[in-house]
Amino acid sequence: MFNCQNALSEKARSLKPSGIRKFFDMLTGREGVISLTVGQPDFATPWHIRDAGIDSIADGHTFYTSNRGTPELRREISDYMSRRFGLSYCPEEEVLVTVGASEAIDLAIRALIDEDDEVIIPVPSFVCYSPLVEMCKGRVILCETTPEDGFKLTPEKLKAVISEKTKLIILPYPSNPTGAILERDELSALCEVISSTNAVVLSDEIYAELTYGKAHTSIATLPGMKERTIVINGFSKAYAMTGWRLGFSCAPEELTEAMFKIHQYAIMCAPTVSQYAATEALRNGDSDIEMMKEEYDRRRKFLTRALSDIGLPCRTPEGAFYVFMKLSDYGLSSEEFCERLLEEYNVAIVPGTAFGDCGEGYARLSYAYSLDHLKEAVKRIEKFVRSLS
């Protein structure tokens, strides 16, 4: 009898299932769960953007586009990067439209990493970086950030792990799951460390539009950094377009060219309808971002205060839409806390360990939910923590 297991590559076999997935699977089929787990906006895509997608189908734009993305969209991305972040990229040679920011991350890692190349990944962070590096047989060098540092990568921490073998440094800020951001002076201090090496920076800026009170600074705007940085962004979080699967990278021509080759063979081009919709988003969507950001900001303030009021003080996140809540005072591991909260009070939050071992003692709460939903969740969490003490 044919054995599928034997047919699998060593790479696929050795790939560990995502820790976050395991927890999500526990929610399947459960009734009445108040979930704070979802990592995507609760807004539907704004109507004018949806209409642009619908119109593109009605007008018969149903063919492949240029592998790199439509020229119009790449021009709009170039204008957007200049308008919003003060960065200048050539739309013809330095911009690549991808299937979500996730594809761009995959392309960047595959374009850069050979066997034993070292990749520095600050943790806790988004779950995809390490497996993608491992699939290229690169060496994952985790750099643990701490609450004392505000979960930010510091120059001291970076110095301790950076070496001549460092090929790539991933900067996932604003951070999922911690909500930490890196400000210009903090980036500048990191640049001093990076500039003496040959490392490339992958700056995952998917939450760049969701910072509160402080504008996002891209590391590529710092002197000498643009030529060694791949900036990755997308439409999912800023324009509430997760299902459209559209992202992009901006990088020097040689790096873009290498990513483009892989993209060309693997994907061909990003979905045409999504590209038309995204063009409209960039042309007329700045006010949508502001509207959604204002709403997230209210919820952010509400949730941090509400948690503090029930004896769970947490760092006020400065970006993204997550609160990283400390729960180490209850004598339970993160997983135990989250599992019991789910079992006993039907509230789902994600254990911090899903984002790296150093997330132990924390849990991620998404506030991409209505206020009523957040209130109910906090009410149940309060009952749970009271039952523990």
Next chain:
Amino acid sequence: MEPILKLLSENCLYSTKDMAAMLDMTEEEIEEKISAYKNDGILLGCQAIIDYDKTDVNHITAFIELKVNPQPDRGFDRIAENIYRYPEVMSLYLMSSSGYDLLVTVEGATMKEIAYFVARKLAPIEGVVSTSTHFVLKKYKSKGIIHSSHTVDERENCN
């Protein structure tokens, strides 16, 4: 817009505590501000938006266009006062239209009730030249709220 007014205009059910948390203020500060808005005549009231189709209450809305002759000394204001004093009148606007002058929203239990109100109360008011009544057949959206919007969270957990 002032943040407190914006919140209240979106949802009049927000408590002082909720608003204080969302705006990073104290409850006392919120209460003081609301009190000042009321005293200054800025905050006139807060009303719920009810989808009567989902209740067993009979509820009809009509928009009535009124053509009127403004009075020499007080223009449209005197006629407006004579109209808005009726509790059936939910809103009254002076319009820029060339076809009519005042737009009245009237609510009642039945179409007949509203028809009587127009015929017996509105039409006879001095200065009213003509009325044109439009009954609402279905409400899709009112005051920014979509009536039939479904609220099932379709989002999947994908990392």
